[in-house]
């Protein structure tokens with residue numbers, strides 16, 4: 001597959017370290033804000049984190065998207081209240097949702113990788129978001145299975161089933177937002 005250009009690269013400008021740092025910080029801040037929009041369900045809350053990660057994964061490219069989520073985990077580990085419900089520290093990184101937290105890095109990277117390899121327009125963006133979200137649910141469910149007394153079916157019912165439809169809607173919304181941003185950029189550049 002040919003390599004294609006993520007939105008942020010298409011936006012142009014100097015690819016400086018300062019620009020990359022600003023993108024990583026603003027992206028991780030977006031995920032932190034989205035984590036606070038949550039419906040407290042036990043053991044896995046419903047949040048907007050994946051929508052924020054989709055916007056990052058679909059626009060940043062694989063490496064910068066992955067780095068943004070590594071920074072997000074680092075901010076939480078350092079004590080900033082960036083995880084769902086304002087949680088912070090090392091406990092969430094070992095708790096029932098740790099599979100999702102570490103999986104966020106893989107989700108962002110895989111999404112950027114798919115965009116760079118051609119899933120960069122319209123339905124392709126939607127497909128990239130969905131495929132990468134499917135990757136996220138593997139560690140999310142398996143971690144819950146390993147870390148709690150739930151069997152595999154119980155872990156799936158708690159960590160995946162309630163969220164699948166919502167993730168499809170989030171992928172559609174993210175793809176529409178990024179498509180709109182591309183269209184706006186195209187008309188601005190003439």
Ligand SMILES: O=C(O)CCCC[C@@H]1SC[C@@H]2NC(=O)N[C@@H]21
Nearest residue numbers: 045046047050083084097100163
């Ligand atoms: O503790 C955290 O901050 C992580 C919460 C993970 C929630 C997961 S992400 C995928 C799925 N979709 C949701 O809305 N909630 C779960």
